[in-house]
Amino acid sequence: MRHxxxxxxxxxxxxxxxxxxxxxxxxGDKQASTVRVARTIGQGExxxxxxxxxxxxxxxxxxxxxxxVSPFQERTKCKVSVKSAATAQEMVDLMSNPDRxxxxxxxxxxxxxxxxxAGQAAPVNPDLIDAYKDLDRDLRSQVIKDEKVxxxxxxxxxxxxxxxxxxxxxxxxxxxxxxxxxxxxxYAGRMIVRDSPLTLADAxxxxxxxxxxxxxxxxxxxxxxxxxxxxxxxxxxxxxVRSYWLHPSDAINSFAGGDAxxxxxxxxxxxxxxxxxxxxxxxxxxxxxxxxxDAWMIGARAxxxxxxxxxxxxxxxxxxxxxxxEWDGVAPANPEACSRDRLKAEFCSTYHVGDRxxxxxxxxxxxxxxxxxxxxxxxxxxxxWMRAWNKALxxxx
Numbered sequence: 001m002r003h004x005x006x007x008x009x010x011x012x013x014x015x016x017x018x019x020x021x022x023x024x025x026x027x028g029d030k031q032a033s034t035v036r037v038a039r040t041i042g043q044g045e046x047x048x049x050x051x052x053x054x055x056x057x058x059x060x061x062x063x064x065x066x067x068x069v070s071p072f073q074e075r076t077k078c079k080v081s082v083k084s085a086a087t088a089q090e091m092v093d094l095m096s097n098p099d100r101x102x103x104x105x106x107x108x109x110x111x112x113x114x115x116x117x118a119g120q121a122a123p124v125n126p127d128l129i130d131a132y133k134d135l136d137r138d139l140r141s142q143v144i145k146d147e148k149v150x151x152x153x154x155x156x157x158x159x160x161x162x163x164x165x166x167x168x169x170x171x172x173x174x175x176x177x178x179x180x181x182x183x184x185x186x187y188a189g190r191m192i193v194r195d196s197p198l199t200l201a202d203a204x205x206x207x208x209x210x211x212x213x214x215x216x217x218x219x220x221x222x223x224x225x226x227x228x229x230x231x232x233x234x235x236x237x238x239x240x241v242r243s244y245w246l247h248p249s250d251a252i253n254s255f256a257g258g259d260a261x262x263x264x265x266x267x268x269x270x271x272x273x274x275x276x277x278x279x280x281x282x283x284x285x286x287x288x289x290x291x292x293x294d295a296w297m298i299g300a301r302a303x304x305x306x307x308x309x310x311x312x313x314x315x316x317x318x319x320x321x322x323x324x325x326e327w328d329g330v331a332p333a334n335p336e337a338c339s340r341d342r343l344k345a346e347f348c349s350t351y352h353v354g355d356r357x358x359x360x361x362x363x364x365x366x367x368x369x370x371x372x373x374x375x376x377x378x379x380x381x382x383x384x385w386m387r388a389w390n391k392a393l394x395x396x397x
Contacts, residue, residue, distance in 0.1 A: 045304040078307035113367025151295030153333035167261035175206040192263035195244035197389035203230040234392035268329035291362040
C-alpha cells in the first residue's frame with residue numbers, strides 16, 4: 001500500500017506548475033501468541049524503534065512547520081528512530097527479522113495479517129489507549145483476531161473512480177468504466193490503475209454484481225475460481241491501461257498533464273487536483289468501493305513497550321491525527337480530528353471522516369488467506385494473489 005505524502009506541498013507545487021509486552025526483556029523472543037498483554041504503561045525506556053511509511057513520522061526535516069515527533073520526544077523522553085519502508089513486504093521482512101527488535105510498525109492490511117499469522121505482532125491492550133473508543137468502530141474491527149486486538153487504527157482511505165469531465169462526456173457510475181473491456185476501450189491509453197495485487201479485489205467487487213454465479217461475498221476472500229475470474233478481468237483490461245501507479249504523485253501527474261482521463265484513485269488525488277484547479281471528479285461506483293487502513297502494531301520482540309504505548313496514545317490523539325491527515329492526505333481514524341475546527345469541514349467531507357453511512361459500506365482490505373471463515377479453507381492466499389496479479393499484467397487471464 002503506497003500512501004500520499006506532503007499533501008499541502010503537493011497542492012502548492014501543482015498549482016505553481018500549472019500556473020506488548022509487560023516490560024520484561026525475556027518475553028521479547030516469544031511469538032505474539034504467547035506474549036502477555038500489558039496491563040499498565042510503565043516509565044518510558046528512553047527509546048522507540050519504528051518501521052513506518054515515509055510521511056508518518058515527521059520531525060520537521062521535510063517542512064519545519066510539520067513536526068509531531070519532536071514534541072513527543074520532549075514530552076516522553078522516548079527518542080524515536082525510524083526505518084522507512086518502501087513496500088508492505090519490506091515491513092513484514094523487517095518486523096520478522098530475528099536479529100532486529102522493532103517496537104512497532106505502521107502496518108497496511110496486507111502486512112498486518114501476515115504479521116499476526118506469523119506471530120510477529122503482540123496483542124494490544126486497548127484500555128491503555130486514551131482515544132481508542134473514539135476511533136471508528138469499523139476500523140477497530142479490522143485488527144482483531146481471536147478476540148484479541150492486534151493494532152490501533154491510524155489512518156484510512158478508499159479506492160474510488162476519478163475522471164476528467166472535459167474528456168469523459170458521460171459521467172461513469174460503475175466500475176464497468178474500467179473493468180468492462182467494451183467500456184475500457186473508449187479510454188484506451190488514457191486510463192490509470194493502482195499497482196497492487198489487492199486491485200484484484202476491486203475487480204472482484206465489480207464481478208460480485210456483474211456475475212452472480214461466482215457467488216462472491218468477500219472481495220478479499222476468493223476461491224480459486226473467483227480469483228481466476230478477477231484475474232481475467234484485469235488481463236482483458238490490460239491493453240487499455242496507460243500506466244499502473246505506484247506512487248500517488250504519478251497518478252496526479254498523469255491527470256494534471258492530460259495523459260489520463262479516468263482511473264482508480266484515492267480521495268487524496270481528487271482533493272489535490274481539485275484544489276489546484278484541475279478538472280477532476282471523484283465517483284463512488286454503484287458496486288461500492290474497497291478501502292484500506294493502516295494501523296500501528298506492536299512488535300512481538302519490542303524492547304521499549306512503554307514508549308510504544310505512549311506513541312500509540314500520541315498518534316491517535318485528535319490534534320496529531322489532524323496534523324497527519326493534512327500532511328499525508330489521508331482520513332484520520334479518530335473522527336475527533338474534525339471537531340473544534342481542527343480539520344476543515346470540506347476536508348472531512350471529501351475524505352468521508354465520520355460518515356457512518358458511507359464507512360459502513362466500504363469493503364475494507366485484509367490479507368487474503370486460505371481461511372475463508374465459517375470453517376472453510378478453500379480460499380486463495382496472498383501469494384496466490386501476487387502470482388495472479390503478475391499474470392494479469394502480462395495480459396493473459
